[in-house]
Structure formats: C-alpha cells, structure tokens
Amino acid sequence: MKLPADLPAGAASRADRGLAIRLRRRAAEVVALSEFFAVYGSLINFAGLNALLALSLYVPLSAGQLSLGNAAFAGIGAYVSALLTMRLNVPFPMSVAAGGCLAAAVAMAIGAPVLRIKGIFLAMATLAFGEVVRICAVNLSITGGAEGLIGIPNKTTAVMIYGALAATAYFLTALRWSQTGWSFASIREDETAAMVMGINTTRYKNVAFILGAFIAGIAGGLYAHLNFIITPAEFGFSAEVQLLIYNIVGGTRSVFGPIVGALILTAIPEALRAAGVTAGPLRLGVNGLILLLVILYLPNGLSSLFAKKR
Amino acid sequence: MISGMLLEFEKISRSFGGVRALSGVSFGVQAATIHGLIGPNGSGKTTLMNVVSGLSGADAGRLLFDGRPIHRLRPHRIAALGVARTFQNIRLFSGMSCLENVIAGQHLMGARPLFQRLFRLRSANLAEMKSLADARACLSKAGIAGRESAPAGSLSYGERRRLEIARAMALKPRLLLLDEPIAGMRLREIEEMESLFRSLVASGVTILLIEHNMPFVMRLCHSITVLHFGETVMTGTPGEVAEHPEVIEAYLGGKGERNEG
Numbered sequence: 001m002k003l004p005a006d007l008p009a010g011a012a013s014r015a016d017r018g019l020a021i022r023l024r025r026r027a028a029e030v031v032a033l034s035e036f037f038a039v040y041g042s043l044i045n046f047a048g049l050n051a052l053l054a055l056s057l058y059v060p061l062s063a064g065q066l067s068l069g070n071a072a073f074a075g076i077g078a079y080v081s082a083l084l085t086m087r088l089n090v091p092f093p094m095s096v097a098a099g100g101c102l103a104a105a106v107a108m109a110i111g112a113p114v115l116r117i118k119g120i121f122l123a124m125a126t127l128a129f130g131e132v133v134r135i136c137a138v139n140l141s142i143t144g145g146a147e148g149l150i151g152i153p154n155k156t157t158a159v160m161i162y163g164a165l166a167a168t169a170y171f172l173t174a175l176r177w178s179q180t181g182w183s184f185a186s187i188r189e190d191e192t193a194a195m196v197m198g199i200n201t202t203r204y205k206n207v208a209f210i211l212g213a214f215i216a217g218i219a220g221g222l223y224a225h226l227n228f229i230i231t232p233a234e235f236g237f238s239a240e241v242q243l244l245i246y247n248i249v250g251g252t253r254s255v256f257g258p259i260v261g262a263l264i265l266t267a268i269p270e271a272l273r274a275a276g277v278t279a280g281p282l283r284l285g286v287n288g289l290i291l292l293l294v295i296l297y298l299p300n301g302l303s304s305l306f307a308k309k310r
Numbered sequence: 311m312i313s314g315m316l317l318e319f320e321k322i323s324r325s326f327g328g329v330r331a332l333s334g335v336s337f338g339v340q341a342a343t344i345h346g347l348i349g350p351n352g353s354g355k356t357t358l359m360n361v362v363s364g365l366s367g368a369d370a371g372r373l374l375f376d377g378r379p380i381h382r383l384r385p386h387r388i389a390a391l392g393v394a395r396t397f398q399n400i401r402l403f404s405g406m407s408c409l410e411n412v413i414a415g416q417h418l419m420g421a422r423p424l425f426q427r428l429f430r431l432r433s434a435n436l437a438e439m440k441s442l443a444d445a446r447a448c449l450s451k452a453g454i455a456g457r458e459s460a461p462a463g464s465l466s467y468g469e470r471r472r473l474e475i476a477r478a479m480a481l482k483p484r485l486l487l488l489d490e491p492i493a494g495m496r497l498r499e500i501e502e503m504e505s506l507f508r509s510l511v512a513s514g515v516t517i518l519l520i521e522h523n524m525p526f527v528m529r530l531c532h533s534i535t536v537l538h539f540g541e542t543v544m545t546g547t548p549g550e551v552a553e554h555p556e557v558i559e560a561y562l563g564g565k566g567e568r569n570e571g
C-alpha cells in the first residue's frame with residue numbers, strides 16, 4: 001500500500017484533492033487495522049476458536065445431551081493433528097481433518113454405552129472420559145507427557161478459523177431444519193414423545209454426540225497449529241466447564257447463542273485489561289457475574305435479547 | 311388371524327415388581343372402528359397402551375398389528391408401522407410453537423433432506439411448503455388453527471390435548487391411541503373432538519380410546535373392552551357392556567371416584 005505522501009504531485013484539481021484525502025484516510029484505516037490486529041490478533045484468533053468449540057458442545061446440547069467431553073475431543077484433535085504434521089509431515093489441512101475424524105471415531109465408540117445414561121449422570125460419565133484422555137496424554141511418551149508437545153508449526157490463520165466457524169454455523173443452521181435437526185429438537189423437548197412419533201432416539205443422540213466431537217476435533221487441530229505448544233492441562237475440566245458457560249451465557253436456542261457467548265466472554269477480560277483493570281481475578285469475576293445474571297434473568301441466554309426484538 | 315382385526319392382544323401380561331398391571335389380556339380391535347378401553351383407576355389401561363406403542367414390554371403374550379407380531383419392536387419401529395398416540399399426562403414440546411410441534415411430528419413423512427437445504431435448492435422450499443400445509447391442516451382439523459405461533463406451553467388444558475392429537479395426526483397413522491383425550495375439556499370442545507374422531511374413522515383410521523367419560527364412550531365407540539385389576543372383564547358393544555352386571559358393579563358404580571392420573 002502506497003503511503004499518502006507518495007500521491008501524484010499533479011493532484012491539483014478539487015476532485016483530485018478529494019480523492020487524495022479519501023486515499024489518505026483509507027490508508028490510515030488500513031494502518032490502524034493492521035496495528036489493531038498486531039495487538040489483538042491472538043485475541044481474535046482465540047475468540048474464534050472458542051466460538052467453534054462452543055458450537056461443538058451446542059450440537060449435543062441441542063439434542064438434550066449434556067456432554068462434558070468436548071474439550072477432551074478437542075484434545076484428541078489437537079494431539080493427533082500436531083503429531084501428524086510434526087512426525088509424519090502430513091499436510092496441514094489433512095492432519096486437521098484427520099484429528100477431527102479420530103475424535104469422531106472415539107465418540108462413536110464411547111457413544112453407544114455412554115448415551116444410555118441420562119442427564120447429570122451422562123455429564124459425569126463424559127467428564128470421566130475427559131479425565132481418561134487427559135491422563136493418557138500425561139502418561140504417554142508420544143504425547144510428550146505433562147509438558148506436552150512443543151514446536152508445532154504455526155499454520156492456522158484467522159481466515160481459516162473464521163472460515164471454519166462460518167461454515168460450521170451455516171451447516172448447523174441448515175441442519176436445524178432437516179430431519180436430523182427436528183429429531184434433535186424433539187429429543188431435547190421430550191424423549192418419550194419423540195420415540196413414539198417414530199424417531200430413533202438412540203441413533204440421533206449418537207449422531208449429535210459424534211458431530212459435536214468432530215467439530216471439537218477440528219477446533220483442536222486449528223488450536224494446536226496456532227499455539228506452538230499444547231499441554232494436557234489445557235483440555236481438562238476447566239476447559240469443559242468453560243464451553244458449557246459459553247453455551248449458557250449465549251443460549252442454546254439458536255446457533256448464534258454459543259458464538260455470541262464465546263466471543264463476549266473471551267473479549268471482556270481483554271477489554272478490561274485494555275481499560276486498565278489489571279487484577280486478573282477481577283477481570284474473570286466480571287465473567288462470573290455475567291453468567292450469574294444470565295442464569296437468573298435470561299434462561300435462554302443473551303441471544304434471546306435479540307430474538308425478542310424481532 | 312381373524313379377518314378385519316387391525317390389532318390383536320393375545321394373553322398379554324405385564325407386572326411391575328409385585329403389581330400385576332396386566333394379566334392375560336386378550337381382545338381384538340376391528341379396523342376402521344373406535345374401540346373403547348374402560349376400567350377403574352389402576353386397572354391397567356395406560357399400561358396396555360404403553361405395550362402397544364412399545365414403551366413398555368410385555369412379560370408374556372403376543373401382540374399382532376395387521377397380523378404381524380410387534381411386541382418385541384422398539385417404539386420408533388412401531389410408530390413406523392403407522393401407530394401414533396397421545397398421553398394421559400400430555401407430552402408436548404413446550405419450547406416450540408403449535409405449528410412446530412406438528413412439524414416435528416412429521417418425522418416419518420420424510421422430505422426434510424439436509425442436502426437440498428444446504429445448497430438452497432428449490433426442492434427444499436417445495437418440501438417445506440408441503441410440510442407447512444400438512445401441519446396447518448392437522449391444526450385446523452384439531453380445531454386450533456388460530457394458535458399456530460403460540461408457544462405450546464401457553465395453551466389452555468383443552469388446547470394442549472388438541473395439539474397433542476394434531477401432532478399424532480401428523481404421522482398419518484393407521485392406528486391412533488388416545489389416552490383420555492377429552493379429560494378437562496369443555497362441552498363444546500368435547501363435541502368437536504367427537505366429530506373429529508368420527509371423521510378420522512370414516513377415513514379409515516382405527517382408534518383405541520381410553521376414557522372415563524361414559525356417555526362419550528357409549529355414543530362414540532363401536533366396541534368396548536372392560537379392564538379390571540389387569541384382566542379383561544368383557545369385550546362387546548356399548549349396549550352389551552352397559553348391561554353386564556360385573557361392569558355396572560366394578561366400573562359404572564364407581565364413577566364418582568375418578569381422578570386425573
């Protein structure tokens with residue numbers, strides 16, 4: 001981009017002067033934007049990945065299944081894709097896809113026994129699964145133990161993250177009006193009624209679980225190739241709960257709820273830091289307060305605020 | 311198989327712990343008729359309906375639908391044969407609007423493919439228009455056309471029952487199981503339901519009806535089975551049932567005790 005000073009000297013007429021001013025303004029904007037990205041680029045990336053992860057949990061939630069295993073599925077995606085690129089030189093897109101597929105395969109294997117369990121017990125069972133995955137990552141040598149994997153090539157870009165987020169959101173919106181989406185919604189509302197209207201509830205619960213795991217696995221792969229280093233602790237209990245909080249705060253009545261929840265809750269602590277609030281606990285406390293207020297006053301999440309106005 | 315029977319119970323038994331909810335129940339339901347199922351509270355009527363829809367397995371006996379054994383099938387398989395039902399304690403999708411409830415009930419009608427939707431093909435729109443039109447028709451048959459976009463949770467008691475019937479009709483069933491469909495309805499609503507059930511039967515649907523409102527049962531049903539402590543007292547026409555001494559003693563006499571379960 002040419003800087004404003006390099007504009008043609010013969011720009012004498014009024015029209016030309018107007019153009020010059022506009023160009024100058026435009027250039028300033030571009031500079032400001034790139035500066036903004038330099039400062040907040042990683043925040044923007046992580047917010048997008050968190051939104052993608054929130055969507056991965058939204059899928060089983062939309063079928064009434066409270067799963068707390070999605071951070072573990074993200075972990076599987078992250079480790080598998082990182083190992084494929086680092087050890088086997090597999091091209092980046094393929095290794096990310098493979099991570100998603102393996103996470104989905106694991107979900108398929110554990111879904112059959114685990115999805116017989118309902119409600120809070122399902123949450124506990126999937127949480128236990130997450131712990132197993134974490135302990136495996138800590139104890140295996142190929143995953144680098146507790147220190148994790150270091151030196152993962154940096155391949156993920158903001159465009160990829162937001163492209164994946166947009167594609168997922170579009171897919172899930174279309175899914176909502178399909179046979180599968182209606183089945184998810186029916187099961188969530190009343191599983192018995194869903195059964196007697198001909199819905200194979202076992203099958204659709206598994207579909208939701210596997211699809212969620214696949215999205216989580218993809219997000220994990222993108223995360224690994226953004227971050228240079230991954231450790232087992234990042235995919236543990238607090239990450240699981242974080243994903244649930246994004247969904248609760250944003251609301252699970254539409255695809256946009258979890259996205260809004262994740263973007264806002266990721267951005268607020270950073271915005272507060274920029275505003276001069278440096279105490280970490282205070283910044284996170286604001287998120288806790290938002291969660292509390294939403295639970296008390298907005299049972300369908302922040303996105304219901306926008307829905308009501310329409 | 312007796313010709314013309316859509317549903318046949320053959321010595322169906324079911325216990326819950328020590329409670330024998332059903333013991334050796336046998337009777338047949340003629341196709342395209344309304345068959346009443348009456349009996350005092352706790353006599354096993356709902357349990358029998360649960361056996362038909364596959365929600366509750368039978369411990370012993372056989373159940374034939376259109377000559378085919380169905381007592382080992384899972385609920386969605388039985389529904390796929392054309393069996394729809396409502397529940398005594400109403401099970402609506404209360405987070406959805408009335409119209410959405412009925413659309414959800416169209417699961418077995420197919421025609422909601424993801425692929426067309428994803429690529430915004432015209433066929434997706436056409437399928438959707440048809441599904442909408444069908445759903446609206448069900449709502450208007452059940453007499454709640456005006457409440458299309460109302461959340462199901464906001465309906466009156468009678469409207470909820472009617473919405474549940476509309477949702478069951480969305481499946482275009484051959485056999486419709488109704489568990490106390492007019493409980494809590496006002497007189498005008500009851501009359502509307504009566505003509506709805508008659509028109510369904512005229513179009514070939516078979517109805518198995520549990521109801522405590524005896525005048526309603528007597529004027530609507532072609533045949534009636536009386537249950538008492540999980541056993542069939544008798545099966546016959548309304549006239550025969552009304553004259554049976556055991557029925558008068560066991561059921562008609564105890565009319566004042568009925569409650570909502």
Ligand SMILES: Nc1ncnc2c1ncn2[C@@H]1O[C@H](COP(=O)(O)OP(=O)(O)OP(=O)(O)O)[C@@H](O)[C@H]1O
Pocket residue numbers: 326329330331349350351352353354355356357358398570571
């Ligand atoms: N899931 C269950 N677990 C234990 N006992 C049950 C169960 N379902 C029904 N029962 C028992 O089986 C018997 C029959 O119950 P059922 O609900 O079929 O009666 P009903 O004829 O529908 O009565 P009502 O007119 O009150 O609706 C009752 O004694 C009931 O307590």
Ligand SMILES: [Mg+2]
Pocket residue numbers: 355356357398571
């Ligand atoms: Mg009952």
